[in-house]
Amino acid sequence: MGNQHDFVREITNIEDDFAKWYTDIVLKADLADYTDTKGCIAIKPYGYAIWENIQKYTDEQFKKTGVENVYFPVLIPESLLNKEKDHVEGFAPEVAWVTEGGGQELDEKLCIRPTSETMFSTLYSKWLKSWRELPIVYNQWCNVLRWEKETRPFLRSREFLWQEGHTIHETAKEAEERTLQMLDVYADVIENLLAIPVIKGRKTEKEKFAGADATYTVETLMHDGRALQAGTSHYFGQNFTKPFDIKFQNREGKEEYAYQTSWGISTRLIGAVIMAHGDNRGLKLPPRVAPIQIVIVPVAAHKEGVTQKAEELYERLSKKFRVEVDLRENVTPGFKFNDWEMRGVPVRIEQGPRDIENGVVVLVRRDNGEKLVVKQEELEETLENLLEQIQQDMFKECEVRRAQKTTVAKTLDEFIKNINENQGFIKTMWCGDEECENKIKEETGAHSRCIPFKQEHLSDTCVVCGKPAKHMVIWGRQY
């Protein structure tokens, strides 16, 4: 790890300037750094290890549902990108173009994939012949590039890492079921691995993916009350299969266009973890995704046997947990405590000469600062339970904060008041008219997050126009 000997790791106060607090954490916890490639970050080992844990868990869930991994080209010819009208309108303005290769100008320019619907569709069209081959459920873990004007590490980076699943099906029903199945996988990853509660719902027409019939989303709320779209799953119907000519012979021997989906989560989730859980001491990682679950810090390490006991403890706990032992000689235990708190390690173990004498260690929880004195022989069992408890408590803490920051508005005035006082999610009834949606955005800066699957009846009328309401919608300012 770099910068180990920086003594001062000051972090901006989270209440004073959340954006600066966020950047401080990213840089000082060694998650990532800026690079000479504008808008692109370097993900450092500690940040990447979080991504590896997300990947591993997600990929296992994928494979249980029959997903197969592939890898398709990063470069997409312009003519392919242009095939689906809404899609190209949505993405063309933010792509990067390769125009020279091997010392020559290219006949046709190639974009770096902003997403790969077009590439997958072209290949599916080439491969698909019969209903017997369906469904095709492919996914790739890869980099993508979108030429964002304003960037922030992890949240909005020109290049980011993600997975993109692209599937084709025999029937609309089966494709729709797959769309929702993958949304459930995302909800599982975000709630159970990252300890962040989600709201599942459908995006409005205005907010859906370029080229989709329907976009489903898992929406989360950050510490400052801003919303973050944590994952999306799209149902395309035949919007791509028609222009891309993805046909198959159906069970009746007739030609038919397939039904399609796509779905993705990205390194943005690292940003979500930082912003959902972090505090003024720094990063706070849920045990299941933490690269280091437990750090051992010897106290009075100059005294005989203390370092050795720390090393023994490290060996012992490594068999069961992701553990680190901090034997740095050029910094004090106090510095180490702050340092590992800043890095968000869920449990710290302190062990000094007296603890060794008494056959105990001191455990300190990162999430609430609680200290426990534990007998050596009960350590594994206690830690196992404790890590699980921390995971649950962190989820609950987020849930409570979200509840505090969720309000109901029945009029636009109330909406404006709520969002200015409390930020957060705002629930309203809505007539379904895009004009009313635009009005809210203009007046408040809030976007519709989704039409939640769990609908509530708040009133009979739209929050803006007062006409009969069709849906309950959740709104919020977004990352």
Next chain:
Amino acid sequence: MGNQHDFVREITNIEDDFAKWYTDIVLKADLADYTDTKGCIAIKPYGYAIWENIQKYTDEQFKKTGVENVYFPVLIPESLLNKEKDHVEGFAPEVAWVTEGGGQELDEKLCIRPTSETMFSTLYSKWLKSWRELPIVYNQWCNVLRWEKETRPFLRSREFLWQEGHTIHETAKEAEERTLQMLDVYADVIENLLAIPVIKGRKTEKEKFAGADATYTVETLMHDGRALQAGTSHYFGQNFTKPFDIKFQNREGKEEYAYQTSWGISTRLIGAVIMAHGDNRGLKLPPRVAPIQIVIVPVAAHKEGVTQKAEELYERLSKKFRVEVDLRENVTPGFKFNDWEMRGVPVRIEQGPRDIENGVVVLVRRDNGEKLVVKQEELEETLENLLEQIQQDMFKECEVRRAQKTTVAKTLDEFIKNINENQGFIKTMWCGDEECENKIKEETGAHSRCIPFKQEHLSDTCVVCGKPAKHMVIWGRQY
């Protein structure tokens, strides 16, 4: 899997046209396909699963040696690429340039990384301060792009997947040790996972990496007697750390430039597996890397209970092995046998009504066609041993073929005769002069593979000029 119902899967004879045989395998075993992006392939699930197994094993070995994974930008500004003279000369002709982004022409064009020495070096220069932070041992699994004129799936693709490790060290000695340590990891992966014997050695000055002091390599021999460079590890000395200003305060408090290495293996290894082991029946996968180790094919599946027994067997064996059961109803068992042989699955299990009655199954080895009748209750143990035996036998078969195709030449005439008659590796003594190396290339099309670590004394004089010899070198025509 696509194309399941193609009845004909004819493969070109391996002795008639090896290049066409190779392409047939790639396409018909569903490993990869061509795409609309010239020179770039789509890696399909079966091919990608091989890569996942290589990745998993290699990454585990890496982590045991203290490697930490990161992810750095895919785009590298031109000014960075230009910093090290030899490096830019080596790579500039084969890069792809991004010149437009977000609808605008860029002030400085960005290349898609052909390799990332320049990006890593720039960041190391920013981060490194003290000897205490050394060594830094980072690696990334990513895509790279090189604008090759002639491409072949897996072997030479414009875009490919690889890992690139980049390390910096306090001393030259430590850096050199890391270079060789990673070469050993590669040898382990290729010999023990892929069952292909390697020769470890150093590249000549002519063949070394652009910008390196020394390049070490693991060289393999394919079925047709051509050589394939399977992995390389480079020692840079201070060639990059000086132009990139990667300095640290050493133990004496003085500023010093760090010592650097890099090392990589790629999806080219999938090509190596195909070409080292395959035969006229198709692909032949070593059990440790095979996505499917065992396939169960029910015989006379229309008879009562046969399909059910196959499914039960699948459930049972899945607990221990990577298994598939082929229950397709629209193709015959004979078709299935050929199909799975073509896909290189190490062991086939046949089970018909009579086998069920007798409490046995029939195992068929892909590598040598051998059949074994095994009692149901002994199945797991037999399979475990059999897979291990196949792994060993496949390695030995490659070793024997390599020995048959390795000759010694003491004169250039002998060299030409050997390579024309026998292709393969040719061992000679060499004076160390690049002129003699060039002469061999011109006359025979063979490149020096390496100066093997295990030197032999074949004679006193150079194979070309007759002057006193410095090294034994291995030569061969290459992929």
